[in-house]
Amino acid sequence: MKLKDYLTPTLVYRTALGVSFVLVVSVALVFHIQMNSLNNSVGLISDSNKKQFELEKLISSITLKENSLRNYIITKDTTYLKSDSLVEQNIYKSLSEIKDLVQKTADPSDIAGLENLIKQRFQLFEDTFKISNSENVDMNLLKSKLMESSQVTAAIRKQIYTIRDKEVSALKIHNINHRYDVETSTITAFSLTIIVLVVLLFSLNKVNYDFRKLKKLNKELNFANQISDNAEKVAGISHWKINMVTGKYFFSDNFYRIFGLEPHAFEEKVENFIAFIHPEDVGECVKAHEESLKSKTPTSLTYRIVRHDGEIRYINSIGDFTHNSNGELVKIGVSYDITEQQNSKFILEEKNKNLIAINAELESFNQIVSHDLQEPLRKIQMFISRLEGGEIDNVSETGKDYFSKIKMSANRMQNLMMDLVDYSRTIKENKVFGIIDLKTILDNVLQELAINIEETNAKVIVGKLPEVNAIPFQIQQLFVNLLANSLKYTKEGISPIIKVNARKITSEEIINDTIITENKYHKIVVSDNGIGFKQEFSEKIFALFKRLETEASYTGTGLGLAICKKVVENHNGFIKAKGVPNKGATFTIYLPK
Amino acid sequence: MISKDQSPLNIMLADDDEDDRNFFNDAMKELKIKNNLTVFKDGKDLMDYLNAPDTVLPHILFLDLNMPCKTGNECLKEIRSNPKFKEISIAIYSTSSSEKDIEETFIDGANIYIKKPNDFSKLKKVLKEVVNLNWQFHTSGLNKDTFFFSI
C-alpha cells in the first residue's frame, strides 16, 4: 500500500521520461563512438589503399628512372634525363608519404629497409651514370653495376611486395572491422530511431490522453456550471465576484434575475447595482461594502432592493475573501432573496406580539380570579358563619336550611375557583424545563398529602423512578392530583393502597398516531385499589369539569384530571386511564425522553 | 386563657378592609385573651406609627398583603430590615393561598402565614392557635429564626 502511494502518476511519468532520456543519450553516445571507429576504419582503409598506391608509384618511378637511365646508356640521348629530377622528387615524395602512413601502423623496419635499398639504388644510379658517362666505359664495371642495379631493383620490388602484402592482409582485417562497425552502427542507429520513436509515441499518447481528460473535465465543468446556474435560478440564489486586483465585478445570471431583469441587463459595475438598493438601506450598505474592501473582512448584510416595477424584495448577501487560481485576491459572495422568509418572520412577530398580549390578559384574568373574585366570596362565607354564630337562632328551620345551602354553594364556588387558578397556571407562559428526579417530586407530593395519607391510613408504594426533562411544579401538580384522587375515591372501609412505578415499554404502542417506543418515552403507572370507574368513560374523565356519576359524598370539581391532561400535553406526552368498577383505577403517563 | 397576671398581649393589625378589621376585632374579643389591639388602615400609617420614638412594640403584627399606598410585602421588608423590630412576630394575613406567595413571605421574614378563613369560628381558632404558639415559642426560648407557622 505504501509503495502504491509513492507511485503517483506524476512520479511514474517523470521516471519514464528520465529513463528514456538516459537511454537515448547513452545509445547516442554508443553511436557516436561507433561512428568514430567507423571513421577510423575508413581512414585506415584509405590509408592502406594510399600506401599501396604509393608503393606502386614507387616501383613505377624507380622502373621509370631505370628505363630512362637505360635508354640514356643505350642512346646517350639527354632528353631522357630531363625528367630525372622530377622522378627523383616523386620517389622521395612517395617514400615520405609511405613513411607518414607507416607511422600509424607497425613495422617501420620494413620501410627503413626499403629506404636503404632505394638509397642503394640511387647510389647505383649515380654510379652507373658516372660509369656510362666516362671516356672509357668499363664494360665489366658497367655490367656488374647494371647487374647490381637490377638486383637491387629486384630487392626493392620484393620489399615493396612484402610491404604491400602486409598491407593487403592488414586491409583485409580493416575491411572486416569496417564491416563490423558498419553493422553495429546500423543496429545502433536503428535502435536509437526505434527508441526515439517509441518515446515519441508514448509522449504523444500521454499528451492525447491528458488532452482528452482535460476536455472531459471541461465538459463536466461546463455542465456543472449549467446545473449551478439552474439551481441558482430555482433557489433564488446568485453569486458574485469582485477581483481586487483588476477591480472587475462579476455577477452570475441569477443575480440579474433577482432584480427582475434578464441576465446581463446592466453592465457589471457596482454603481449599476447600488442603484437598485432601497434608499433607506443604501447608505449603510455602501459603507459596509467599502469598509470590507479596505479591511478585507467578510460581510453579511440584509437590505432591501426596489425593482423597476416598484416591488420591494429583501436580499441577504454574504461575502468573503479568497484567492483565485491566478493568486489574485477576490471577494466572492452569495446573494439570495429572503423576501418570503422575511414576510413570514414579520407575521410570526405579529403573532408573537398577539400571544404576549393574550398571555398578559390571561395573567390579569388569573389575578382577578385568584383574588378579586375570592374576596367577596370569602366575605359571604364569613358573614354566613357570623350569622350561624348568633343570629341564626332567630331564623326558622327553613331559613336555617337556606343558609346552609348558601354556605354549601359558596364553598363549592370557592373550590372551583381555586381549581381554575391551578388550571390556568398550567397554561401560563413561564414553562422552564429542567432535568428533575421524579423520586424527589414524589417525595414532595407525599409530604403535601401527608395529612391525607395519615388520615386514610393509606399506603403509598413508590418504585424506582427515572429522571425526566420536565417543568417541576407542573409535574408535581400532576402527581398531587392523581394521588389525591386515589386517596379520595376509596372504597368504604378499605385503606387505599397506591403504587407508583416506572415500567418498560415492551411492545410498540400507538397513541394518537404516534408510536411509543422504549427509547423515546418514559412510562409511569399510578394505580390504586379504590372505587375505579367504567372503562367506557376513560376518555371522558379528562374533560374539563366532567365528573362521573359518583356518590355525592365524593367531593370534587372535575378539574383535577383535566389539569393532569394539560400538564402531560405541555410535555408532549400522553396519559391514559384504565378503570375497573369497584376494583381500582390505573393511570399511565408517557413522557418523552 | 393566659393568666390575668401576665401582661396583656400587644397586637397590631394592618388591613385596608373594614369588614376584615371588624371580624378580627370581634374574634379577639371572644377569645378572652387580654390584649391591646391597634388597627391600621394601610401600610403607611402602620410604618409611621412603628417608627415613632415612644411606640410600644407589638408582640404580634398581623399584616394584610393587599393594601394601597404601601403593600404588606413592602412593610414586611422594611420591618425586617430594622433590628429594632427583631422581636416582633409577623403574621401575614392574606387571601392568597399560592404556595409561591407563602414561600416568598417566609423568605422575606414573616413568621406566620394565615390564609384568611371563610368562617368566623375558624378565624377564632386560628387566632387562638397563633397567639398560643407565639407565646409557647416565647416562653420556651425556641428559635425565632426557624419559627414558621402556616395555616
Added chain:
Amino acid sequence: MRLYIKYDINQACRVILQEQLEKLDINYQLLDLGEIEFKENISQETYDSLQEGLSRYGIELLDNQKSQLIQRIKDTIVEMVYEKDKLPTSTISSYLADKLNLSYGYISNIFSENTFTSIENYIIMQKIERAKKLIIEDGLTLTEVSYKLNYSSVAHLSGQFKKTTGLTPSMFKRIVDKRRGITSEK
C-alpha cells in the same frame, strides 16, 4: 363578656386568704402582700384544696414550686428529645413519671394548666423543633431525621411537621436556605 374585677387588694385579699388558710388548718404567716409563709410543710392535697378555694376568688397562688416543676418537666422533655440520640423506647409517660418521681396524671395536669398546652403537644413541638435543627444545621435527610426522632416513617414525620408548622419539611428547608442566601448576599 368581660368582667373586670376591681378590688382592694390589701383588704379583700387578706381576708380571703385568711379565710381559706384557716379553713384548711394551715399554719401560716402573711408577709408582705403577695407572700405567704407556711410555717410547716403542707401536703399536695392541702395545697390543691387551697388553690382551688382561692381560685374561685380569682386569686392564684404563684407557686414557685409549681413553676419549678413545670420547668423541670420542660427540661426533661427537652433532654429526652435532644440529648439522647434516639428517644427511649419506653413510653413517654412512664419515662417522665420515673424521671420526676411523680404520677403522670399529675404531671400532665400541672403542665396543661400552667402552659395551656398538653404535654403531648409540647413534646411534638420540641421534636419538630429538633427536626428543624437536624435538617438545617446537620443537613440530615428526612429518613435520617425520622429515625433519630423515633418516627415510624418519613410520612409520619412529614405529617406531623406539616400539622405543626403548616409547611412540608422540604418547603421549610427551601425557605431557610433562601433566607440565608439573602443574608449572605448582604
